[in-house]
Amino acid sequence: MLQKDKINHSAEAETDNPRRTALKHMALMFGLTLSAQSLDALATTVKATMPHTTKFLSPDQLQMTGLMADIIIPTTDTPGALAVNVHGFMDAYLAECVSKDDQKNFLAGLDRINKVAKEKFGKVFLSINQKQQVQLLTAIEKNELGFTKDDKDFFKKFKSLTLFGYYTSEVGATQELAYLAVPGGYKGNVPFAKIGKPWALN
Numbered sequence: 684m685l686q687k688d689k690i691n692h693s694a695e696a697e698t699d700n701p702r703r704t705a706l707k708h709m710a711l712m713f714g715l716t717l718s719a720q721s722l723d724a725l726a727t728t729v730k731a732t733m734p735h736t737t738k739f740l741s742p743d744q745l746q747m748t749g750l751m752a753d754i755i756i757p758t759t760d761t762p763g764a765l766a767v768n769v770h771g772f773m774d775a776y777l778a779e780c781v782s783k784d785d786q787k788n789f790l791a792g793l794d795r796i797n798k799v800a801k802e803k804f805g806k807v808f809l810s811i812n813q814k815q816q817v818q819l820l821t822a823i824e825k826n827e828l829g830f831t832k833d834d835k836d837f838f839k840k841f842k843s844l845t846l847f848g849y850y851t852s853e854v855g856a857t858q859e860l861a862y863l864a865v866p867g868g869y870k871g872n873v874p875f876a877k878i879g880k881p882w883a884l885n
Contacts, residue, residue, distance in 0.1 A: 738778035792837035
């Protein structure tokens with residue numbers, strides 16, 4: 684029994700290692716830094732179906748995050764960020780993979796957007812129409828409507844996290860990106876002379 688458990692654990696580790704490596708590379712591409720513990724948590728999150736209950740964000744904050752992400756990656760011929768539950772991914776990421784200060788800064792960024800929305804349109808972000816939502820997010824990029832460099836830095840990180848969450852989802856990885864489970868295909872019988880040397884593994 685112990686031997687069987689050891690074999691199963693080894694098989695799971697072999698499966699998770701490529702996933703952790705892929706997540707690490709994707710995170711670096713989008714300007715995110717993840718610890719080994721965070722990679723393990725995200726590997727599990729990406730592999731599992733996201734729950735509807737929140738881990739860190741309030742329901743309104745989760746919905747706001749989803750709408751913002753969907754403006755960044757809307758539905759076209761492939762599902763957008765909202766459809767693949769990027770906001771659920773962000774909720775898990777914030778709960779498990781960042782510091783208390785980063786959590787505080789994320790919530791402050793959402794609060795700042797709501798404050799400007801109320802000043803400009805008399806309503807919070809969730810209550811204004813999509814055209815107004817796009818106008819607000821565009822204003823962050825241009826430092827307009829009272830948005831500052833700090834607000835722009837927050838939104839830059841938000842976009843990076845949106846892209847990371849989307850392209851590590853099944854839809855993002857298989858429909859938006861070219862995907863091949865076994866790159867190059869599997870050839871079980873190849874003369875060593877044709878290869879020339881053994882492959883190195885990262």
